[in-house]
Amino acid sequence: MSVNGKVIPHTPLAVDFWQVRKCPGTRLFFLSHMHSDHTVGLTSTWSNRPIYCSPTTDTLLRLKLQVKEKWIHPLELDEPYLLPMDDIGKEKLTVTLIEANHCPGSVMFLFEGYFGSILYTGDFRYTPSMLREPCLRTHTTIDVLYLDNTNCDPNRTLPSRQQATQQIKEIIRRHPNHNIVIGLYALGKESLLVELAKEFKTWVEVSFERMQTLKALELPDVFTTEPGAGRIRVVEQSKICSANVHKWDKEQPTLAILPTSRPLVPFHPNVHVVPYSDHSSYQELEDFVSALKPTSLVPIVGNHVPASFSALLPRRKRHEILVPECVRHYMLSQPESQLSSSANTSPRRRQEEDEEEEEEEGADSTVQQAFAKIQTIGPEGPAVVYCPWTMKEMKEVLEHLPEIQQDGDKFAKALLLFCQQLSLTMPEIKKLLTFKIGPTHASHFTALLAGQTGLKKPQWDHADNAPHRNALTDAIKAKFPAKFDMSKIFACKQNAEESVNDYYHRLHQVFNENSGIAKPEGYPTPETGVWEAHLSHTFLNGLAAPISTSVKQTCIGVMDGARLEELRRHAVHAQHRLNEEKVNDDKKRRDRKDKAQLTMVQAVTGWSYQPQGNNRGRGGYRR
Ligand SMILES: [Zn+2]
Structure with a gap:
């Protein structure tokens, strides 16, 4: 060929x-x-x-x-x-x-x-x-x-495809009692078939193999594989030969049409060559x-x-x-040198897989693809990979994105970051999204990911692409609002050994993961927002009881929305004070105990106790 x-x-x-x-x-x-x-x-x-x-x-x-x-x-x-x-x-x-x-x-x-x-x-x-x-x-x-x-x-002129379609329609009209066989290549001229089916209100019979292609192309429903269901039948162009035309015509009056720009001479009175051309x-x-x-x-x-x-x-x-x-280096680079140069930076797992696959497929190894290296998120943290990524690798990374059902907002942010890092094309995103969240969920975003609303610039983070990025994020957020799990937040209480600050940070994380309320951008904000109000309330009630009581007593306006940072400072201060009080109490208790013991010793032995000059604490005992 x-x-x-x-x-x-x-x-x-x-x-x-x-x-x-x-x-x-x-x-x-x-x-x-x-x-x-x-x-x-x-x-x-x-x-x-x-x-x-x-x-x-x-x-x-x-x-x-x-x-x-x-x-x-x-x-x-x-x-x-x-x-x-x-x-x-x-x-x-x-x-x-x-x-x-x-x-x-x-x-x-x-x-x-x-x-x-x-x-x-x-x-x-x-x-x-x-x-x-x-x-x-x-x-x-x-x-x-x-x-x-x-x-x-x-020396050759060709009609437009519209004119050629008219010619074909006229031939069919002139033969109302004939079946029509059209000879085509495996792909192309589908719109002609659709037009003929509509014009003559008939099914177009095709082979199973062609039907698969037509289905993939999502064409109007005018095709069938059922023998004899329609007046028009499509066959491979090479099937239109004298013997076949003769045979078909004997079974039922049949015309063959060859829509082609090739200069063929009709070899049978029932064969019509129409210069329908897909070339200029x-x-x-x-x-x-x-x-x-x-x-x-x-x-x-x-x-x-x-x-x-x-x-x-x-x-x-x-x-x-x-x-x-x-570029010259790229075109000349040898497979061996590429492998060894990438050995230090490429995750080992990937290399092994690639080598295995090559063996499996018995691939031609005279040319090896070399890709630009980029650093990005990987299953085990930051990883150096080669770009463009293979679908398989991208799918692996996708596994580590948050679950969309749990929190659409979080998922959308992670997805967009991923898309930006990899400069993905819209069809790639569509494919990956379908893989990650399944076809049913992905179908909600099909229109957004279709060609016409695609990216305006090749760089994801380009300002012109903002409307598209925002539309996708908004759609995901709207479809999958965050799920709340307040029980986890309520269960997050300050432990006996935990400092206020440690508790504060732990609660912060649990709250953000489960409250479904997003921390406002640029926090601290001038006003107390929903996020802060809720977190403040939870913080105050999760503190150890004496600290919480102390904050409630000492922080002015605690019940009508004191700022979170103020609460935290009061709580830290309260914990210090309570600790000091405890230390003092302990000391007093120890002193009282010592004194009681001494009184007992004196009563028994008649020794006297005198503190020694600058000696601190319990001094020496002396007769
Ligand atoms: Zn072609």
Whole structure:
């Protein structure tokens, strides 16, 4: 099968290219869409290299090729993302995914970095709205345009898809007593099928395998796997051959329709080829290139573009590309050196797992992915890990987040901190949230985590993202208000051996964990708030009885809301005073006891007691 992918020179990037032995310097892999000529070499054993694609392609990639979730990084469309281009976090590129109007999940990639601006169309059907994409509108210069030149033939014209759909409808209308068989690839042209089903009010019969894909795409309910349930049936394009058409027609009058831009000649009177194309026409390509005026153009299919296209390019010389030292190092780094250099900083557990997995999967080890290191929270406190994290690692850390059912506020704060540290994408957050709290709970936040309300900037803590962050926190807090456990707070009393300050701090913690009342930001606040009032009351009643009584007697306004700090000071003072009193009482008691003993001794022996000068306490005894 032909390979319609490219390794981007002078970069660690490749698009739709999966033969890792042929691109040892490639570190970041991008998938434009799920057609098989763009996934040659991509299998379920793919490992150690991140794949970036659209959320729909992510779904299909897992469903159809069983690529492991941990290697796939779905990115939302129309959002700029920063990705590392080295292993020290110095050089980054920005990538923006743009709808390619080709098949479900298909995107174009706009890469921006030290190499300039590269637009990679993948397979695409041009519409003028593409030029209105913010990232393309504001762009003055595209340095390299990788162009889908499938239909780049000046001698061929193609109708729009609407016109082609009309042609198909007319053919079906002209044959009211015929069944219709439509030949398609495994993915694409679903909207045509939906339109035909609605127009002719019939089910569309598909195979079980296609049904799985259609279900994953959440399309309108017009498809069935029940044989003979509808007038329209979909088969693999290769099944439309003379023998089959003849056979079907014998069973029941049947027409075959091939919606394709390939220049096929109908080989049977019942076969209709309609130029319904998911690739741009020559005219559309010309419009697109004239508007973008890229400095250079690279065809994706084969290596030929008509000479007429070079006239569309401006006479601009492309700057020489200097690959930064850190990127060069990243692309050349050897697996061995990466392993040994990370041995001191990476948690051992992770390394062992990675090595085990590699063995399991029999992965190709000629290229090893190196990631930027970041410090973050881990199961055993702060840990140095590699970014981007694998899904598995992120899930591990998630296990240590507070329970959402217990306190939504606390959970939201921890989650947002986690998201910020890892610069997560919205689909990743959605996935992780679903994993952590289960699909039922997560469904409350689906709309918030959907594409349109996604982050405005790649950095989580960017001010433009605040509305989104707040909306998510508020939604979680509202859905899962904190659960109170007042019994734990009431049970928290000052112990006999405990100082007032120790008790104060212990109560503080128990109160914050179980009261469901948040400590106000910037405490102490000018006014006594709910948090302080409740805590003061609990503190006063939890103090040891004599201290509590003393505070109540000595602290003015204790019953009508004295400040917590004032209460604490009074309590500390009361404890000191009570301790001193106790010491004095003890001394007095001891003195009384000594005196009583002495009186007894004198009575028995006739000795006399005289204190000796400066001698303190019990002096010597003398006759
Ligand atoms: Zn395609």
